[in-house]
Every structure is written in structure tokens, then in C-alpha cells.
Amino acid sequence: MHYWLMKSEPEEMSIDAALAEPKHTVPWFGVRNYQARNFMRDAMQVGDGVLFYHSSCPEPGVAGFARVASIAYPDASQFDPDSKYFDPKSAPEQPRWMLVDVQALKKTRLISLAELRAQPELANMVILKRGNRLSITPVSAAEWRCLQHMSK
Template sequence: MSTPQYWLMKSEPDEAGIDHLQAAGQLGWFGVRNYQARNFMRDGMQLGDGVLFYHSSCAEPGIAGLAEVSAAAYPDPTQFDPTSKYFDPKTSLEKPRWLQVDVRFVRKTRLIGLPELRSHAELADMQILQRGNRLSITPVTPAQWAFIQTLF
């Protein structure tokens, strides 16, 4: 068995927030249309990996809860649906371009916003805090994960 890895996954709370995840228990992380984020899901994520569930593009962005990867990467069905905003006419069932994983709810936490994350030297190299970072999925080191657990 491999060592668990950790991730920060951004979602807009009005589309799929921590409350949606809590109500459903598990959600597919669909709609990722960035190759680097897709590759993290395809090549890095494993069952049981820890997830910092991050609310983005909202009044108060920040870590809102914890989840875990509950299904390995598989084709994102929204890429094939012409009615979906995530439709990709250049992909096919035979050669899907976009993937998703499933995440399982672990627990809600208090909201830890960007200003608080930035205030801790232990998190200075965290990808979400780097200038220009817009990825919806980023790796989190074991040390960052452990430190953030102390903030809840």
C-alpha cells in the first residue's frame, strides 16, 4: 500500500460546496478542464488520499472542510454531453480527454481563508498561496496537511 497523498481541491460553493458534499456523501469532481489538474487526478490521486475542500470564486474563499478520494480517475461524462457547459466537441468515447475522481465527505471545518493561510510561515510554499496560481487541484505536502489540521 502506498503512502497517502494530500490535495487541495477548489469548488464554487454555489455549484458544489461542502454542504452539497455533506448532503450527498460523495460527489464526482467533474468539469476539470486544465491538463495539469487532470494529470494530478490521473497520475497522482489514489483511493483514500486526503482532500482540503476549498471554496473559491465566492465572497469568502477558503478551506471549508475535509474529504477523501473515494474513486480513482475515470472519464468525466460531461465532456460528451452537448448540453453541458463542460462539453468538449474534440473528445470521444473511445478517446476521452477529461477525467474526474469521486470525493467522499469527511467533515466540515471552520472556514480558513486566504489571509489566515498566508499568516502562517509553515504554509508559505503552499501552491494556493503562490502568485498567479489558478489551478483547481494542487498537491499539499504532508507537513502542510498536518499543520492545517491544527488550525481546525
């Protein structure tokens, strides 16, 4: 089993909005970074743990726990000319961008970026590294356990 941190802007998809969806499941669309796409396409497996992270908001941080609910499949927004995620270089026969479905499991108290930085056990967490801008990053099993403990 692998663990991931997946960023979402709350106005695009919040933990509350995901929990309100049928089966609490949402497609994680709009990823337009090759490394993040490769994580979804090549490494994520159904059942992997997900830290649902709110980003680009007044107080970013871990807002809940989720799981990967599907294998990767083509992100339809890349083909929609009306979508802000449209990619004119992508074709249905050879899609460039993939997504996975994510099932929200529970909302937690917000664990802020400052609180993450204050935990010595999380010092090597990818999201805390200088210059990291990826929307999807791997999380170690020890980091996952620490965050589960912190969320209580």
C-alpha cells in the same frame, strides 16, 4: 498517501452539498486543465486526503476535509452537448477529461486565504504562490497537519 487541495465554487458544489449526498460522495467533474486532470489521472489514489476549498466566492478558503473515493474515470460531462463542460474534441473511445469521486468527511470553520497566508508553515503552499490558478494542487504532509490543527 498524498494530499490535495481541490477548489470548488460553493454554488457548484459546497462542502454542505457534498455532505448531503449519499455516502457524502460526489464526482469532481468539470476540470478542464491538463495539469489538474493529470493529478487526478496519474497521481491520486483512493484514500488520499483532500482539502475542500471554496473558491470564487466572497470569502474563499478551506471549508472542510475529504478523501479521494475512486480512481480516475472519464468525466461524462465532456460528451454532453448541453453541459457547460462539453468538449466537442473529446470522444468516448479516447476521453480527454477525467474525474475522481470525492467523499466529504467533515466541515470545518472556514480557514480563509488571509489566514493561510499568515501561517509561516504554509508559506510554500501552492495555492499561495503568485499566479496559481489550478483547481487541484498538491499539499505536503506538513501543510496537511498544519491545516488539521488550524481547523480545530
